[in-house]
Amino acid sequence: MQHCTFPRLSLSIFALCCGCIFAASTIVAEPAVPGPEKSEMLPLRPAELVHIGKFTITNSMLVTWAVAAGIIIFAQLAMRNIKPVPSGAQNFWEWLVQSLYEFLENIIGRDLVKKTFWFFATIFIFILFVNWFGLIPGVGTIGWGHYDPATGAFHVDRPLLRGGNADLNMTTAMAAIFFMLWFVWAIQAQGVGGFLLHLFGPKGETSGIVKILMIIIFFMVGWLEVVSILFRPIALSFRLFGNIYAGESIIEALSNMVPLLSWLIPIPFYFLEVLVGFVQALVFMLLTAIFTLLIAEHGPEKAH
């Protein structure tokens, strides 16, 4: 019984994702055509490399590991010989982390940033470098494939590496983990009663019949808020996935447009994707930080 609970639960979550997509986008309005994907197009599904029971290691997962390993190695090397006056790698790493820390501190406050910085820093730095890693030549073009007898060209069917955020499973995983952490931080900050009051409680100072009316209205508005909160991780994951997948698809399409100039034509779009990668990492981090701030901050009546 427990065996089939997880797929049902996950399917329910995905149903919400689809609801969001149907409401906001026309992408899904056109039903997907079943059948084999063209080799020129970037597949939506990541390639499965290794199976461990029901769990799978995909090519996008390899990229996330490589990026995480790269960040950890760089951080360890940078902090190996700590100098009072930093220089080189230590200087860069300190600048990056400190700037991010101060940036977040200005948004969500000193107390909250102490507790949550590790997650938001991971979100920003990790997403940023995963996005940029996906632009390195070889990602998506090195792997297992076949020779096309008609053209004599080699087509990669199962690439070794894939842009981490061009995999919806990856972005929904990050959004789901954020959602869980958000709930934990909200309960820590407000308590269960405070959390429910934050969602359903009436706001403002009223009395008499107006107060009763406001309680009813805010209770109903609270359900809208719940729906809005449930859709946040879906919007986060689809926004990131959509932008990164679209960028990689454009670059791949442009690379295949004129075979002789496949090295030249995508170059402007590489610059665009560098910017998109940064903006999307920033947007994801900012939105998650603001969602956390909105639920964890105390009202003015509590602040006193």
Added chain:
Amino acid sequence: MNVMIAAASGGFTAMVRDTAETFGWNPWLFLSQVISFVIVALLLRRFAYKPILAVLEERRRQIEKAQFNAEKIKRQLAEAEQRYAEILTRANAEAQKMIDEARESSAHLAERKQQEAIAAAEQIIAKAREASAIEHERTMESLKRELGRLVVDTTAKVTGKVLTAEDQQRLQEETARQLAS
């Protein structure tokens, strides 16, 4: 529109499954990614952020301590300056007081000495006057005596008679009375 019709006609679950299939979303792939990301995030927290955050926290603490010490030194310096100013003011006041006292004392002394000098001078003058008066008196007495003797001698010579002791006495007294008037 097709989607809405499909959803309305009860094929929502099938549509969701189709969409998940289209996007390559799979519950087990999703769970694999969740586990992978949790591990990655925890490793990054432990090995990438913890050392740098410890360094930054230490540096922030040192800066705060240095700022606190600087403030303390500044406060102490201000207090020392204030104390110095107070001491200087007090010393100036005391010095001024001493000068005033010395001035006052010297004035008193001068006054006293002047008074003493005046008194001494007056005393000297008085003594001189007294001595002068005595001398004058003595001279006058001598003069009287001498004049008396001269009057007696002259009278004796002029009259040619020997004057008796009473005559001499009377002439001398008459002369003295004439001189005194």
